[in-house]
Amino acid sequence: MATLPAKAEQSTSFQPLYAQVYALMTERIGSGQWQPGALLPNEFQLAAEFKVSQGTVRKALMALEANKLIVRRQGHGTYVARHTAQQALFQFFRIVDLDGTRLTPASRAFAQKSAKATRAQTQALGLKPGAALHSITRVRSFEEDAAIFETIMVPAALMPGLSVILNQEMPEEMYVIYQQHFGITITRADETLAAVAADAQDAAHLQVPEGTPLLEITRIASDLNGKKVELRVSRCKTSAYRYAAEIT
Amino acid sequence: MATLPAKAEQSTSFQPLYAQVYALMTERIGSGQWQPGALLPNEFQLAAEFKVSQGTVRKALMALEANKLIVRRQGHGTYVARHTAQQALFQFFRIVDLDGTRLTPASRAFAQKSAKATRAQTQALGLKPGAALHSITRVRSFEEDAAIFETIMVPAALMPGLSVILNQEMPEEMYVIYQQHFGITITRADETLAAVAADAQDAAHLQVPEGTPLLEITRIASDLNGKKVELRVSRCKTSAYRYAAEIT
DNA sequence: GAGTGGTCTAGACCACGGT
DNA sequence: CCGTGGTCTAGACCACTCG
Numbered sequence: 072m073a074t075l076p077a078k079a080e081q082s083t084s085f086q087p088l089y090a091q092v093y094a095l096m097t098e099r100i101g102s103g104q105w106q107p108g109a110l111l112p113n114e115f116q117l118a119a120e121f122k123v124s125q126g127t128v129r130k131a132l133m134a135l136e137a138n139k140l141i142v143r144r145q146g147h148g149t150y151v152a153r154h155t156a157q158q159a160l161f162q163f164f165r166i167v168d169l170d171g172t173r174l175t176p177a178s179r180a181f182a183q184k185s186a187k188a189t190r191a192q193t194q195a196l197g198l199k200p201g202a203a204l205h206s207i208t209r210v211r212s213f214e215e216d217a218a219i220f221e222t223i224m225v226p227a228a229l230m231p232g233l234s235v236i237l238n239q240e241m242p243e244e245m246y247v248i249y250q251q252h253f254g255i256t257i258t259r260a261d262e263t264l265a266a267v268a269a270d271a272q273d274a275a276h277l278q279v280p281e282g283t284p285l286l287e288i289t290r291i292a293s294d295l296n297g298k299k300v301e302l303r304v305s306r307c308k309t310s311a312y313r314y315a316a317e318i319t
Numbered sequence: 320m321a322t323l324p325a326k327a328e329q330s331t332s333f334q335p336l337y338a339q340v341y342a343l344m345t346e347r348i349g350s351g352q353w354q355p356g357a358l359l360p361n362e363f364q365l366a367a368e369f370k371v372s373q374g375t376v377r378k379a380l381m382a383l384e385a386n387k388l389i390v391r392r393q394g395h396g397t398y399v400a401r402h403t404a405q406q407a408l409f410q411f412f413r414i415v416d417l418d419g420t421r422l423t424p425a426s427r428a429f430a431q432k433s434a435k436a437t438r439a440q441t442q443a444l445g446l447k448p449g450a451a452l453h454s455i456t457r458v459r460s461f462e463e464d465a466a467i468f469e470t471i472m473v474p475a476a477l478m479p480g481l482s483v484i485l486n487q488e489m490p491e492e493m494y495v496i497y498q499q500h501f502g503i504t505i506t507r508a509d510e511t512l513a514a515v516a517a518d519a520q521d522a523a524h525l526q527v528p529e530g531t532p533l534l535e536i537t538r539i540a541s542d543l544n545g546k547k548v549e550l551r552v553s554r555c556k557t558s559a560y561r562y563a564a565e566i567t
Numbered sequence: 568g569a570g571t572g573g574t575c576t577a578g579a580c581c582a583c584g585g586t
Numbered sequence: 587c588c589g590t591g592g593t594c595t596a597g598a599c600c601a602c603t604c605g
Contacts, residue, residue, distance in 0.1 A: 336574075372576045372577065375574085375575060375576080392583090393582070394583035
């Protein structure tokens, strides 16, 4: 959540009306009462329902839109945001070429397994010791050039049957799967980057000599309630690719 | 230039009132008519001056605050944002330790020179071929551990006398200097990251073996008009440090 | 033409910070 | 106490999309 916190309690922690409306609406989205893609009531209907003015509803809607939980289209209506492969890539994929042009990867998965989380993993995801993780390993390529070797780990309890789904279709974007099959909408990712030397496994998958410097991106992705849902470690060649970040 | 421009906007270039007010105010800040740290007139005074309602002024002020050009303090007033070392570090410095804790570097500069920009540099900064660049090379450390070796390049024409200023005081944050001495406020930085092997120079300054993987951060910093002001290349050890980014 | 979101206005009251 | 920004309301009109 970028702009608005949630939860209103007693007089000790006053929340403006629009923040309370915001919280009520995120709850409906998070609970599935409003499904991704659904059309919301218009501003006046919402205002009547929440017993506030249309301007107050508008302020909550603007915040929801800023946090990408809804999409507003003039003359059309307000919709719950839905992850599509393009949208998720545009929002979360930060690898560009040397000119800064956005790239679109092709993914090839080749391993899935379940295992107990290590201490570091439980800590990163805020899980209980010994929780089960499901992990997917894959290689992402740009025009046949294997560029990224990555492992994606999710708490098994959050996504029962994930392996069955992935055996049927291996998607370009995991976040579409999370949302469509498990009602989990990723809204935030925190990444830390380091430079590492390619080990034997990296070298084999990315076709570089062992010891080649690689960009290691560690991501923790969270849903709209701030719950940590996914741990992902990506190792990326930077011979012709870059990680792009903007600070504003 | 004092008040609102001509009305009668054509359909091709319609701008909402609040956007026009926003533009007028950024212009005053950029031109130095409102200096960093200055107290702005209150909302009603601004509304009267621009001949719009207070609500419209408010919307422009909220946008300016979101873009960090002003700071608003309830019961106090609205001020033009001023860079301080802490503020600039908090906003622009993305290196953290392994726990994700923000770090504060100590800098030691050891070289300054002026030279013609290379083709790649003129292209990155949008300069004419052969433009002069002033460059500063320094090492940044965390608790005596030399961690970052970086080169900062600025168009000499933008900052006449920079070397004299830096010989008198070597600041922790260049952006304070840019603002206080040259009226240039950095509001945006675009960074691209790669993994590289330490060369002999890196190895000597950062006390690592040649070939050690380093994080190379290339930054282009821009002022509030979007003008590219600085090119910076930082090479960072990631033995105990990380680059942190968040995606929302 | 009907319905939607987008902009603009005018006025009210509240919370905060300093006198 | 006063002046500031923060919130909330009510109503008006405009711009866009679609049937």
